Amino acid sequence: MEAMGRELSALFALAGTEISVHQDAPIVYLGSTRHVLYVAFRGHCGFSAQIAPRTSQRVLARLATVDGKLQPLLTVDCDAVAETIAPHMAGDDRKRGDELYGRALGRVIAHEVFHWVAHRVNHNHSELFSEGMSARTLLADYTTFDSGELHVLRVNR
Ligand SMILES: [Zn+2]
Secondary structure, rough: OOHHHHHHHHHHHHHOOOOOOOEEEHHHOOOOOOOOEEEOOOOOOOOOOOOOOOOOOOOOOEEEEEEEEEEEEEEEEEHHHHHHHHHOHHHHHHHHHHHHHHHHHHHHHHHHHHHHHOOOOOOOOOOOOOOOOOOHHHOOOOOOOOOOHHHHHHHHO
16 A cells, blocks of 8 residues: 555646545545545455466456446456456565565556546557556666656646
């Protein structure tokens, strides 16, 4: 959770946006914030050394839609995220697997937050907003929204 929150803060700070993660959102006072997204995590949300590679093309996360309109309800498939990155992690990576996994979850969530804030259904070919986020992007030491995406985030924050 910490690594996930750190990554989200870092990704959105570049757009001048503060993002905060609350684990008890329904009972916490969120203040007068413009965007509130509810995130549901499915599957086993932890990293272990015995994660099999992904066998199916499961989506990592999705925003709910109603009549084609995006809704602020996001579902993350924790197993799909772990299975995507695990085969690309060397021994040293696995030793800090929890941290890298949390960071990857942050990037997956950032992608969905961009869908929501930008009100965009269609993807582009950037690192964070392409349709299938690669293990490389999820595991990279550093990634960022590109300048066009940062602009969109800044305008809609
Ligand atoms: Zn997407």
